[in-house]
Amino acid sequence: MALSIPPTPLRGRRARPGVVRSVGVVLLLVWTLLPVLWALDLSLQTGAQAASKPAHYLPPTPQLANYARLLFGDGDIAESVRQSSVNIVIECVAATVVTVVLATLAAYAFARMTFRGRNALFYLALATMAFPAYTTLIPLYRIMTGLGLVNTYTGIVLVYVSGFLPLATWILHSYLSSLPISLEEAGTMDGANRMQVLWHVVLPLALPGVVSTALITFLSAWGQFLFPLVLSTDMSTEPLTVMISSLLGRHTVPVNLLSAAGMLAIAVPAVLALFLNRYIVNGLLAGSVK
Amino acid sequence: MKLFATAARRRRGVLALGLAAGLVAVASGCSNSAAVSDKTSGVTINVVESAEAPPKAMLDQFTKQTGITVKWTNVDWDSLQTKITAAATAKTYFADVTDVDWSRVGQFAKLGWFYDMSDYVDVDKLKADLPQLNSFTADGKVVGLPGDAMFMVTTVNTKMFAEAGITKMPTTIDEYTQDLKTVKAKGVVQYPLNIPFAAAEGLSTYWYETTGAFGGSVLTDKDEPAFTSPDSAGYKAAEWMIQAVKDGLVSPGEINTTDSQGQQNLMATGKVASTFSDYAGNVGTLYNVKDTSTVTGQVKYIPTPTSGGEPKNLDNPDGMGIPVTAKYPKAAAKFIEWYTSAAVQEKFAGLGSADQLYSTFSLPAHLTAVEALANGDKLDQGATLKQMFQNSTAPIFPGGAPTWYSSLSKAVYTNLHAAAAGSETADQAIKKIASTAKQLASGS
Numbered sequence: 129m130a131l132s133i134p135p136t137p138l139r140g141r142r143a144r145p146g147v148v149r150s151v152g153v154v155l156l157l158v159w160t161l162l163p164v165l166w167a168l169d170l171s172l173q174t175g176a177q178a179a180s181k182p183a184h185y186l187p188p189t190p191q192l193a194n195y196a197r198l199l200f201g202d203g204d205i206a207e208s209v210r211q212s213s214v215n216i217v218i219e220c221v222a223a224t225v226v227t228v229v230l231a232t233l234a235a236y237a238f239a240r241m242t243f244r245g246r247n248a249l250f251y252l253a254l255a256t257m258a259f260p261a262y263t264t265l266i267p268l269y270r271i272m273t274g275l276g277l278v279n280t281y282t283g284i285v286l287v288y289v290s291g292f293l294p295l296a297t298w299i300l301h302s303y304l305s306s307l308p309i310s311l312e313e314a315g316t317m318d319g320a321n322r323m324q325v326l327w328h329v330v331l332p333l334a335l336p337g338v339v340s341t342a343l344i345t346f347l348s349a350w351g352q353f354l355f356p357l358v359l360s361t362d363m364s365t366e367p368l369t370v371m372i373s374s375l376l377g378r379h380t381v382p383v384n385l386l387s388a389a390g391m392l393a394i395a396v397p398a399v400l401a402l403f404l405n406r407y408i409v410n411g412l413l414a415g416s417v418k
Numbered sequence: 419m420k421l422f423a424t425a426a427r428r429r430r431g432v433l434a435l436g437l438a439a440g441l442v443a444v445a446s447g448c449s450n451s452a453a454v455s456d457k458t459s460g461v462t463i464n465v466v467e468s469a470e471a472p473p474k475a476m477l478d479q480f481t482k483q484t485g486i487t488v489k490w491t492n493v494d495w496d497s498l499q500t501k502i503t504a505a506a507t508a509k510t511y512f513a514d515v516t517d518v519d520w521s522r523v524g525q526f527a528k529l530g531w532f533y534d535m536s537d538y539v540d541v542d543k544l545k546a547d548l549p550q551l552n553s554f555t556a557d558g559k560v561v562g563l564p565g566d567a568m569f570m571v572t573t574v575n576t577k578m579f580a581e582a583g584i585t586k587m588p589t590t591i592d593e594y595t596q597d598l599k600t601v602k603a604k605g606v607v608q609y610p611l612n613i614p615f616a617a618a619e620g621l622s623t624y625w626y627e628t629t630g631a632f633g634g635s636v637l638t639d640k641d642e643p644a645f646t647s648p649d650s651a652g653y654k655a656a657e658w659m660i661q662a663v664k665d666g667l668v669s670p671g672e673i674n675t676t677d678s679q680g681q682q683n684l685m686a687t688g689k690v691a692s693t694f695s696d697y698a699g700n701v702g703t704l705y706n707v708k709d710t711s712t713v714t715g716q717v718k719y720i721p722t723p724t725s726g727g728e729p730k731n732l733d734n735p736d737g738m739g740i741p742v743t744a745k746y747p748k749a750a751a752k753f754i755e756w757y758t759s760a761a762v763q764e765k766f767a768g769l770g771s772a773d774q775l776y777s778t779f780s781l782p783a784h785l786t787a788v789e790a791l792a793n794g795d796k797l798d799q800g801a802t803l804k805q806m807f808q809n810s811t812a813p814i815f816p817g818g819a820p821t822w823y824s825s826l827s828k829a830v831y832t833n834l835h836a837a838a839a840g841s842e843t844a845d846q847a848i849k850k851i852a853s854t855a856k857q858l859a860s861g862s
Binding site for chain 2: 175176179180204265266269270273278354357358361362363370373374375376381
């Protein structure tokens with residue numbers, strides 16, 4: 129016999145948060161995804177369709193001509209897209225590798241070693257995250273000029289590393305601090321030195337944290353505009369994010385082409401975020417629960 | 419053992435000190451490290467502009483003539499302004515030739531960020547044929563030469579006007595307004611006038627042009643606001659623009675439309691019948707181009723309607739200048755002289771061979787070149803444009819744009835945008851703009 133349970137005030141109250149949550153999630157999704165979908169819609173339209181009013185909420189005759197022009201066209205645009213895509217990958221991968229290596233060493237030192245001024249140095253490094261980018265732009269530009277590193281991969285990567293190192297160190301410090309120290313002590317008892325303990329004991333355990341840090345660094349580097357804009361002086365080092373802006377004419381805005389270029393630029397971070405989002409969340413929450 | 423530890427610590431200390439000293443030396447020694455060279459042959463100069471590169475055939479010709487190779491980089495206008503500012507502030511080389519927009523002339527001259535072109539080129543000789551040279555002169559310095567002849571004009575879709583029974587083009591603001599009302603009343607188009615009310619630079623320039631049409635200018639010779647009185651041209655221009663929204667002559671959606679969007683998405687697609695402050699050259703480069711327009715052959719330039727005086731078309735040109743951090747200033751000057759010459763610009767605009775045509779080039783800066791194009795039938799409505807260029811163009815600020823221009827412009831476009839959106843009246847907008855202008859002019 130089926131029991132019918134009449135709704136109680138309590139059940140009613142429980143149901144409400146679910147509805148509110150669902151509405152909230154839908155609103156959030158609309159808020160975040162609508163601009164991307166709008167750009168996708170425009171990228172599949174011709175110039176005339178994109179300019180028409182009222183706007184087309186779906187492309188009337190979907191076509192990939194804008195993508196083809198950007199990727200396979202004969203002119204300067206396709207060449208620039210190809211070169212700047214290579215540039216952005218090189219710069220982001222190099223910045224990520226260097227940042228993660230340095231951050232791991234720094235985080236381990238701050239988490240496990242005892243030395244004078246440890247906390248002061250750690251918080252000083254973190255404090256640099258509060259500086260707006262514009263405050264360091266000119267000094268960094270002058271330093272890079274002095275070192276002859278303007279318009280080089282090295283210069284751009286070094287600036288990225290200096291910018292992302294504090295956050296990466298913080299994430300890994302939180303992660304390493306949460307690991308049991310007894311395993312490292314066991315390694316030391318077995319005769320391993322600091323670097324051996326770090327390499328053979330700590331890093332395997334901290335791998336999820338390292339992956340999170342690498343992802344967050346890579347995504348942050350991918351989204352950079354101001355620093356590479358100033359530090360790149362031609363197509364040899366200009367990343368895709370900067371190159372896209374040059375599609376704007378002085379008195380014309382090719383929205384369909386710009387939208388297609390935008391979609392290409394977000395493709396890599398979107399795939400990473402989609403498939404590896406748990407690492408990103410882990411990284412951002414590292415150390416929040418002990 | 420302790421001795422070794424102390425020695426190791428000392429070594430580390432020395433190493434750290436050395437590293438710090440090195441960094442300080444690098445940082446302090448980073449003033450303009452580019453060596454300046456007077457070479458005018460056998461060098462490569464960097465030209466960074468917000469435009470596609472000119473035809474290869476033309477650049478090759480320049481290299482053959484001078485021995486100077488040109489490396490051209492295209493950066494969008496806004497980003498280029500950031501690069502110019504960053505490089506100048508950091509006293510760092512980034513280009514030998516770059517953009518000098520009319521709106522930044524006062525700032526560049528005052529801060530000494532660009533070489534005085536009169537040190538390299540005989541500017542007095544050019545004056546008669548380059549009407550817009552005044553827009554690049556401030557504090558007695560010529561910080562650039564005009565690279566094109568951009569100025570503001572009024573465009574009308576004559577087919578739409580004809581459908582409303584209007585065949586005689588308006589010459590006064592009153593006639594123009596009445597004609598737009600007629601176009602609307604006859605149902606030819608719901609919103610006949612394009613005013614780009616988005617909070618952006620294009621809105622400011624629209625107001626300057628309208629102010630000129632009402633017979634005045636925005637600032638006095640002493641850079642004080644000339645638009646505070648309800649009788650002033652600037653005040654009337656702002657009122658006219660806001661009233662056009664209230665009267666339904668301008669679409670309410672235009673509060674989010676920039677100047678280029680209005681021209682491309684409204685004027686070029688027949689959604690509006692007129693743009694009071696349009697760009698010279700747009701008929702040829704936008705409205706008569708089948709790929710970008712549905713109104714080919716319909717849009718004409720008309721002498722800017724006024725409140726009674728002579729028609730006035732305000733300059734809005736981009737120029738080319740030499741940053742003081744350039745490596746090859748003399749070679750850069752040779753390039754600018756070549757690029758801005760009448761002979762080269764005629765070829766860019768269509769009087770040369772097909773491989774010399776610069777498709778995105780708007781209008782030559784030289785009167786003689788515009789005349790040659792008009793005579794050669796290579797310029798849409800060339801005769802009209804030439805007449806306007808010769809007789810009615812004028813700088814927006816006769817004494818050059820003030821150093822604080824960007825702050826003034828921001829106050830102009832944010833307040834006129836707010837007035838169009840209905841959150842303040844035209845009077846309130848004008849008062850706020852005036853307050854900002856007074857504050858800026860006083861240097862506080």
